[in-house]
Amino acid sequence: MxxxxxxxxxxxxxxxxxxxxxxxxxxxxxxxxxxxKKVRRRCMQKHYYLHGGPNSWWQYHIDGSAA
Structure with a gap:
C-alpha cells in the first residue's frame, strides 16, 4: 500500500x-x-507560531483499490 x-x-x-x-x-x-472500513491515519500538529483552532488532529486516507 x-x-x-x-x-x-x-x-x-x-x-x-x-x-x-x-x-x-x-x-x-x-x-x-x-x-x-480500514483506513490509514497519522497525527498532524499545527506550527507553533499559528494561533486559533486545534493544535493537533488526525489525517486519514484510504487506499485507492479499497474505495
Missing part, C-alpha cells in the same frame, strides 16, 4: 501512517467520507 504525501503549509506530521478501522464516519484528506 502506497502512502500519499500531501503538502501541508500550516502543519507537520507527528508520526508515520498506520492502519486504523474507521468505526465512526471520518473525512479523508481528499474529502471522501469513510465509515466502517
Amino acid at each position: 502506497s502512502d500519499p504525501n500531501p503538502q501541508m503549509f500550516f502543519c507537520e506530521p507527528v508520526g508515520p501512517w498506520h492502519d486504523w478501522f474507521a468505526w465512526f464516519p471520518i473525512s479523508t484528506y481528499d474529502n471522501r467520507l469513510v465509515w466502517l
